[in-house]
Amino acid sequence: xxxxxxxxxxxxxxxxxxxxxxxxxxxxxxxxxxxxxxxxxxxxxxxxxxxxxxxxxxxxxxxxxxxxxxxxxxxxxxxxxxxxxxxxxxxxxxxxxxxxxxxxxxxxxxxxxxxxxxxxxxxxxxxxxxxxxxxxxxxxxxxxxxxxxxxxxxxxxxxxxxxxxxxxxxxxxxxxxxxxxxxxxxxxxxxxxxxxxxxxxxxxxxxxxxxxxxxxxxxxxxxxxxxxxxxxxxxxxxxxxxxxxxxxxxxxxxxxxxxxxxxxxxxxxxxxxxxxxxxxxxxxxxxxxxxxxxxxxxxxxxxxxxxxxxxxxxxxxxxxxxxxxxxxxxxxxxxxxxxxxxxxxxxxxxxxxxxxxxxxxxxxxxxxxxxxxxxxxxxxxxxxxxxxxxxxxxxxxxxxxxxxxxx
Numbered sequence: 001x002x003x004x005x006x007x008x009x010x011x012x013x014x015x016x017x018x019x020x021x022x023x024x025x026x027x028x029x030x031x032x033x034x035x036x037x038x039x040x041x042x043x044x045x046x047x048x049x050x051x052x053x054x055x056x057x058x059x060x061x062x063x064x065x066x067x068x069x070x071x072x073x074x075x076x077x078x079x080x081x082x083x084x085x086x087x088x089x090x091x092x093x094x095x096x097x098x099x100x101x102x103x104x105x106x107x108x109x110x111x112x113x114x115x116x117x118x119x120x121x122x123x124x125x126x127x128x129x130x131x132x133x134x135x136x137x138x139x140x141x142x143x144x145x146x147x148x149x150x151x152x153x154x155x156x157x158x159x160x161x162x163x164x165x166x167x168x169x170x171x172x173x174x175x176x177x178x179x180x181x182x183x184x185x186x187x188x189x190x191x192x193x194x195x196x197x198x199x200x201x202x203x204x205x206x207x208x209x210x211x212x213x214x215x216x217x218x219x220x221x222x223x224x225x226x227x228x229x230x231x232x233x234x235x236x237x238x239x240x241x242x243x244x245x246x247x248x249x250x251x252x253x254x255x256x257x258x259x260x261x262x263x264x265x266x267x268x269x270x271x272x273x274x275x276x277x278x279x280x281x282x283x284x285x286x287x288x289x290x291x292x293x294x295x296x297x298x299x300x301x302x303x304x305x306x307x308x309x310x311x312x313x314x315x316x317x318x319x320x321x322x323x324x325x326x327x328x329x330x331x332x333x334x335x336x337x338x339x340x341x342x343x344x345x346x347x348x349x350x351x352x353x354x355x356x357x358x359x360x361x362x363x364x365x366x367x368x369x370x371x372x373x374x375x376x377x378x379x380x381x382x383x384x385x386x387x388x389x390x391x392x393x394x395x396x397x398x399x400x401x402x403x404x405x406x407x
Contacts, residue, residue: 013046016054016057017057018053025297025298028044029041029043030044078122079118082122083113083152102144106145123161123163125164126164127176130168131178150167152169154167187336188337188338188344196219196345196348198329199327204403208294208319209277209404210293212277218346218349219352220270220392221261221366222349223244226247228292228316229310230244230290231290232290236291241265243261243262245258245260261389263389264389267390269394270392277402278291278293288307293309320342324340366391
């Protein structure tokens with residue numbers, strides 16, 4: 001006889017079938033288990049989450065079998081079929097695409113486009129139909145798609161598949177084309193120096209020393225969160241230097257032409273202090289090899305983690321959001337605006353360098369925004385030539401010295 005299923009509880013309240021608390025233990029976040037065994041994450045109060053889960057359970061019935069959609073091969077006259085062909089063709093002709101972070105997003109956009117026009121054969125596609133779909137996208141979605149969709153339609157028209165008079169994604173003004181929306185006004189609040197230090201202090205109070213170290217490194221180097229989370233003592237701290245190949249620069253170009261930055265820790269003394277704090281923290285966190293380390297309440301290992309105490313980018317963002325909200329600095333922020341994210345530390349750092357009188361070229365080099373290439377990487381034939389960074393922020397520039405833990 002089968003053992004009866006145990007009722008899951010949230011405090012003193014029983015949870016209905018398929019409703020689970022958030023894996024990250026975020027307040028008012030829940031997971032609903034769909035029939036295909038994937039989870040839908042949503043925000044709601046406990047009462048609303050229970051009500052929504054019960055309604056969803058009633059709609060799906062009592063069956064526990066997973067509904068499986070039959071896989072149908074795309075029609076040869078459909079956009080979906082030729083989108084797959086185009087992706088394969090692009091991969092064969094540009095082997096560097098797989099290393100670019102944006103390529104997966106572009107592939108997904110092409111596949112979704114094929115799904116949206118599933119009922120429209122390529123030879124019957126009209127500009128008016130494309131315009132309706134195009135105008136349903138946001139500015140950022142349009143901007144991210146235009147270049148790749150321009151190539152895609154050139155591919156289709158070269159094979160005589162598309163009967164449009166011209167490529168709808170061209171940028172030429174003398175041809176009928178799809179126009180982009182205007183860039184929306186940025187709604188995210190800039191991070192002020194005062195708010196930066198308030199968040200930094202609160203991070204120490206709640207025990208997020210890893211966030212303090214990340215905020216310090218981002219301020220002193222302008223590195224993005226992904227670059228900071230990748231830093232390891234054994235790979236990036238060598239000969240008293242912090243050395244890092246910037247991820248976005250490498251994805252946009254290639255390994256040789258990417259920005260390879262080197263910080264002499266004897267010169268960058270504030271950065272050296274943070275690395276020392278990080279080493280001490282690593283010893284407390286089971287000798288985590290990463291510069292950022294934090295022992296979580298639930299010690300789970302996923303595909304994205306090599307060490308249980310490693311801080312991945314999404315976790316770092318969650319830490320920042322939690323601490324930022326705990327400061328209460330943005331309680332009265334208008335609904336039309338959003339509070340600053342961790343990425344705004346990078347923007348603040350850029351502004352501090354500007355105020356210190358450093359020229360734009362030096363700051364662009366630091367932020368890996370320059371178009372200059374590493375031209376002497378292969379001349380000596382021994383590895384990569386790193387660009388020595390000579391600019392730094394002292395305690396006077398950033399307002400205080402860094403500390404770890406409570407004040």
